[in-house]
Structures are given as C-alpha cells and as structure tokens.
Amino acid sequence: MSVTPSRFSGLFEMHGKKLLFLTKNLIAGTQFGEQLISAQGTEYRVIDPTRSKLGAALMKGISQLGVKPGDVALYLGASYGYTPSFVSDLLGETGFVFCIDSAPRSTRDLVFLCEQRSNMAPVLADAFHPEAYASRVSGADFVYQDIAQRNQAEIFLKNCDLFLKPGGFAVLVVKARSIDVTKKPGVIFQQVRRQLGEHIAVVDYRVLDPFEKDHCLLVCKKKI
Ligand SMILES: C[S@@+](CC[C@H](N)C(=O)[O-])C[C@H]1O[C@@H](n2cnc3c(N)ncnc32)[C@H](O)[C@@H]1O
CATH class of the missing domain: 3.30.200 (Phosphorylase Kinase; domain 1)
Structure with missing residues (x-):
C-alpha cells in the first residue's frame, strides 16, 4: 500500500x-x-476522524477546504492542538498558524506543541473579542473555527471580517447542541448556513455523523 x-x-x-x-x-x-x-x-x-472534525469532514467527502501549503491560518478553538498540528503539517515550513483558545489549561499544553513546531503560535484570548489580539495576528488566507458556544456563528463572522483576506477560505465547525438543545440539529445547521450566507459564500457543507454526533462543517469563501 x-x-x-x-x-x-x-x-x-x-x-x-x-x-x-x-x-x-x-x-x-x-x-x-x-x-x-x-x-x-x-x-x-x-x-x-473520531478526534478531528477536519478528519471527519474528509471522510464525509468534503469537496474543498481552500487551505494550501504556505498559507497563513487563524485557528479559533485550538484546544491543546490536535487538529492544529495537522494544519501546521499541511501549511509546511513556509506557512504559519495562529492558534487562539480561551482556556489557560489547554493553552499551556499548546505552548509546548508550539515550541516544537516553529510555524505555530499560541494566543490565549477570547475569540469573541478579536480586536484584543488584532495587533498579534496578521491577515489570514484561511480561518478554521471549532468553538462550542451559543454565538459560534457570530464569533466566526467577526474574525472573518477582521482577518480573512478577500478570496480567502474559512471553515466553521457547528455543534448544534451548543446553539439550541431543543431544536433538531438539521434545523440549526440550516439556520447557521442562512446566517453565514448573508455575509460570506458557503461553498460546501457536510454533516459529520457518525464521526461527530450533531456536528456539521461548512466551508466558506470571502468575496473578492
Ligand atoms: C472542541 S474544542 C477544539 C478542539 C480542536 N479544534 C481540535 O480539533 O483539536 C473547543 C475549544 O474551544 C475553546 N473555546 C471555547 N470558547 C472559546 C472562545 N470564546 N474563544 C476561544 N476559544 C474558545 C475551548 O477552550 C476548547 O479548547
């Protein structure tokens, strides 16, 4: 093989x-x-694919991601760095990934990973307030967000607005149960899709079951 x-x-x-x-x-x-x-x-x-929603989306046949070697990426909800480490591999030595997370505990582990990988930097910050890290993060070719918060779509749009370059791609992982436990995940996914569509083009979409229950992943492209 x-x-x-x-x-x-x-x-x-x-x-x-x-x-x-x-x-x-x-x-x-x-x-x-x-x-x-x-x-x-x-x-x-x-x-x-059971540990990474990016891996799950690949297994579910996502058609495009829009990220490539050499890109500058902004990763929101980096946790201790499992999926960010694969993004770091993909970007290679000429690329760079800024890794944002609001939890001090996971960011501490992330710091050790970034010490090994020179194309990654950890940022301890709340992604809902991107202006707080705007001076430390440059414009991004690619944004990836995996944050289980009620206002996850709003956080995503704020960051794309501020950092994503025109023509750049952005991926949003949606956890339906963090938005509304009373609604069916499919209803939430369509709601988020419509909300994003008012600001950015949604170019692909995959439900991540059975790898990640009640999650979907949307790929977006910022207008030029
Ligand atoms: C599901 S985990 C991310 C897992 C990671 N993407 C991976 O695949 O390896 C979600 C992360 O989002 C972080 N988070 C939640 N709310 C946040 C916020 N407002 N700003 C930044 N990070 C946040 C949490 O601390 C947690 O580490």
Whole structure:
C-alpha cells in the first residue's frame, strides 16, 4: 500500500481496508498519540476522524477546504492542538498558524506543541473579542473555527471580517447542541448556513455523523 497525494494540496491518502488521510510530519519523530506511517522514506501522520472534525469532514467527502501549503491560518478553538498540528503539517515550513483558545489549561499544553513546531503560535484570548489580539495576528488566507458556544456563528463572522483576506477560505465547525438543545440539529445547521450566507459564500457543507454526533462543517469563501 502506498501513500499518494490527495485532491487537497498538502494532504495525502492511503487506500487499504480503510481510507486514511495523512499529513507529512513536519517534525519527524514527534507524535501526538496518532498513528505514524513511513512510506517512500517519508514519515506521515494519520488524521483520526473520531478526534478531528477536519478528519471527519474528509471522510464525509468534503469537496474543498481552500487551505494550501504556505498559507497563513487563524485557528479559533485550538484546544491543546490536535487538529492544529495537522494544519501546521499541511501549511509546511513556509506557512504559519495562529492558534487562539480561551482556556489557560489547554493553552499551556499548546505552548509546548508550539515550541516544537516553529510555524505555530499560541494566543490565549477570547475569540469573541478579536480586536484584543488584532495587533498579534496578521491577515489570514484561511480561518478554521471549532468553538462550542451559543454565538459560534457570530464569533466566526467577526474574525472573518477582521482577518480573512478577500478570496480567502474559512471553515466553521457547528455543534448544534451548543446553539439550541431543543431544536433538531438539521434545523440549526440550516439556520447557521442562512446566517453565514448573508455575509460570506458557503461553498460546501457536510454533516459529520457518525464521526461527530450533531456536528456539521461548512466551508466558506470571502468575496473578492
Ligand atoms: C472542541 S474544542 C477544539 C478542539 C480542536 N479544534 C481540535 O480539533 O483539536 C473547543 C475549544 O474551544 C475553546 N473555546 C471555547 N470558547 C472559546 C472562545 N470564546 N474563544 C476561544 N476559544 C474558545 C475551548 O477552550 C476548547 O479548547
């Protein structure tokens, strides 16, 4: 079995019993509890779709993400860095990812990861107040948000407004139950889709079940 480039720049795939998505390990020999695979003299990291909503969206056949090697990315809700570490691999040495999280505990773990990976920087901040970190974050080619808050769509739009470059892509992970537990997830997903559509073009959308229950992921593109 061989590792081959996927249709997404910077992402690879392997077809065996199961389809796997992988990134080239930016710091060979380091690992985050994920499976490592060596092929053709290169070390790859396997994205677990049950731990990463990005991985889940890939398994659900997302058609585009809009992120590529060399991009500057803004990651909102970085936690201790599992999915951000794959974004860091994908961006490569010429790219950079600013990782925002409001929890001191996870940001502490994130700091250790960023010490290993020179294309990542941790920022302890509330993403609802992007003006507080505007002086530390540059314009972004790509925004990724995974924040389980009632106002997650508003947080996303504020950050895209402030940091996303025209023509740039942005991904929003929606956790329906954080918005309204009384409504069916499908109703919430359509509501968020309409809300985003008033400001930014929604270019793809995937429900993440069975990998992540009651979650969906939307890919957006900012108008030029
Ligand atoms: C589901 S976890 C993210 C997991 C991560 N995206 C991954 O795949 O590895 C959500 C994170 O959002 C953070 N968060 C929640 N509200 C936030 C806010 N207003 N600003 C920044 N981070 C926030 C939480 O501290 C938590 O670490």
